[in-house]
Amino acid sequence: MPTVRRVAVLGGNRIPFARSNSRYAAASNQDMLTAALDGLIARFGLAGERLGEVVAGAVLKHSRDFNLTREVVLGSRLDPGTPAYDIQQACGTGLEAAILVANKIALGQIDAGVAGGVDTTSDAPLQVNEDMRQALLELNRARTLGARLKAVAKLRPQHALRPEIPRNAEPRTGLSMGEHAALTALRWEISRQAQDELALASHRRLAAAYDRGFFDDLMTPYLGLTRDQNLRADSSLEKLATLKPVYGREDATMTAGNSTPLTDGASTVLLASPEWAQAHSLPVLAYFADSETAAVDYVHGDEGLLMAPAYAVPRMLARNGLTLQDFDYYEIHEAFASQVLATLAAWESPEFCKERLGLDAPLGSIDRDRLNVNGSSLAAGHPFAATGGRIVATLAKLLAQKGSGRGLISICAAGGQGVVAILER
Numbered sequence: 275m276p277t278v279r280r281v282a283v284l285g286g287n288r289i290p291f292a293r294s295n296s297r298y299a300a301a302s303n304q305d306m307l308t309a310a311l312d313g314l315i316a317r318f319g320l321a322g323e324r325l326g327e328v329v330a331g332a333v334l335k336h337s338r339d340f341n342l343t344r345e346v347v348l349g350s351r352l353d354p355g356t357p358a359y360d361i362q363q364a365c366g367t368g369l370e371a372a373i374l375v376a377n378k379i380a381l382g383q384i385d386a387g388v389a390g391g392v393d394t395t396s397d398a399p400l401q402v403n404e405d406m407r408q409a410l411l412e413l414n415r416a417r418t419l420g421a422r423l424k425a426v427a428k429l430r431p432q433h434a435l436r437p438e439i440p441r442n443a444e445p446r447t448g449l450s451m452g453e454h455a456a457l458t459a460l461r462w463e464i465s466r467q468a469q470d471e472l473a474l475a476s477h478r479r480l481a482a483a484y485d486r487g488f489f490d491d492l493m494t495p496y497l498g499l500t501r502d503q504n505l506r507a508d509s510s511l512e513k514l515a516t517l518k519p520v521y522g523r524e525d526a527t528m529t530a531g532n533s534t535p536l537t538d539g540a541s542t543v544l545l546a547s548p549e550w551a552q553a554h555s556l557p558v559l560a561y562f563a564d565s566e567t568a569a570v571d572y573v574h575g576d577e578g579l580l581m582a583p584a585y586a587v588p589r590m591l592a593r594n595g596l597t598l599q600d601f602d603y604y605e606i607h608e609a610f611a612s613q614v615l616a617t618l619a620a621w622e623s624p625e626f627c628k629e630r631l632g633l634d635a636p637l638g639s640i641d642r643d644r645l646n647v648n649g650s651s652l653a654a655g656h657p658f659a660a661t662g663g664r665i666v667a668t669l670a671k672l673l674a675q676k677g678s679g680r681g682l683i684s685i686c687a688a689g690g691q692g693v694v695a696i697l698e699r
């Protein structure tokens with residue numbers, strides 16, 4: 275078996291994230307991922323380079339994009355001999371792509387690779403309705419005039435008026451992500467005030483990070499945007515408190531302010547062996563230390579849809595002999611403020627940790643000053659598959675600036691899954 279090598283995170287590049295149906299409304303997944311990759315190539319001098327692999331994905335994909343990532347590579351300035359492929363693990367896609375690339379580097383199978391993700395809810399892959407699809411397939415198969423007329427006769431005007439629009443919902447429950455998260459918020463008694471405070475902190479911290487120039491070498495302006503469009507530096511607890519609940523019952527706590535907005539955007543990160551980094555005179559920001567995935571039975575059990583990271587993190591900690599407190603930074607994806615708070619509450623709960631995780635003592639609480647220190651998805655927005663790359667690049671740079679330390683990444687995903695990782699320096 276090959277020796278396991280260290281895996282370096284050399285940096286990232288993303289385009290600013292845009293609110294759905296606004297600045298990037300006319301851009302496709304391919305356009306946006308190409309823009310993010312081109313920026314990475316320019317920043318790291320990768321033009322003409324044959325990388326080991328490029329792995330990326332989108333949660334919402336058009337059928338024409340059957341291998342979106344390969345198309346993006348062919349349209350980029352990388353050597354066309356760079357293999358590329360798509361993966362999809364809902365909101366865990368970007369981080370899972372980084373894990374795939376990292377593991378291949380660790381095993382010595384490749385020396386360097388790019389991981390990425392992209393999503394647009396503006397340019398959503400709307401499909402024709404099922405009856406119309408069947409009739410069109412029949413028409414395509416028809417070899418005689420009679421067969422063609424028979425297929426055409428099955429087409430109805432109302433079919434065209436009933437397209438299949440992708441829903442932000444779980445196929446097995448019919449509930450949206452937000453409706454699931456609202457159930458979890460109730461179960462963990464997460465207050466509206468706590469959610470709004472987390473949302474406000476996310477906006478304030480992201481705004482401060484922009485003002486410090488933190489994203490200057492992590493981002494390429496795109497279609498006139500230089501900052502994440504959702505960022506509201508002027509948000510306040512008073513304004514957040516006035517927003518009407520959007521999920522759950524009358525007394526529900528989740529609003530547009532403490533939920534992620536629908537977002538368009540793309541991100542990429544460059545990973546390599548330390549030897550490759552040295553040969554290319556590229557400094558290492560941080561190292562990929564470990565990763566883990568988990569899934570919960572949200573269909574039959576009483577688990578919250580987005581609670582899988584609560585299971586993945588303790589497994590990864592145990593394997594590495596770490597406690598939850600052994601981190602300088604916690605990057606917990608803010609799908610919804612309530613979701614972050616429910617995950618933290620689970621780790622603090624003696625019952626949950628004993629009964630669900632089989633631990634003698636709770637994992638305990640974290641230092642909230644170390645959580646999402648430069649803001650997260652509530653402020654930046656959440657183009658599903660692009661969030662992992664945003665987080666990996668942000669955390670790697672935070673660790674590089676600190677000079678040493680360890681950071682935890684935790685991303686909840688649709689389908690009851692979670693993807694988590696540790697970076698260190």
Ligand SMILES: CC(=O)CC(=O)SCCNC(=O)CCNC(=O)[C@H](O)C(C)(C)COP(=O)(O)OP(=O)(O)OC[C@H]1O[C@@H](n2cnc3c(N)ncnc32)[C@H](O)[C@@H]1OP(=O)(O)O
Binds near residue numbers: 365473529530688
């Ligand atoms: C997918 C996975 O695998 C896992 C996951 O991550 S799950 C998460 C997936 N993501 C989602 O489900 C995102 C869902 N989000 C949405 O559908 C929509 O954003 C939403 C339904 C929550 C809100 O939609 P909306 O009502 O159109 O929001 P929007 O119009 O922007 O905001 C409503 C109001 O709140 C205000 N507002 C929003 N955020 C604010 C803030 N931080 N501060 C102050 N005001 C704010 C807006 O200004 C607006 O006010 P006005 O009506 O006065 O203009």
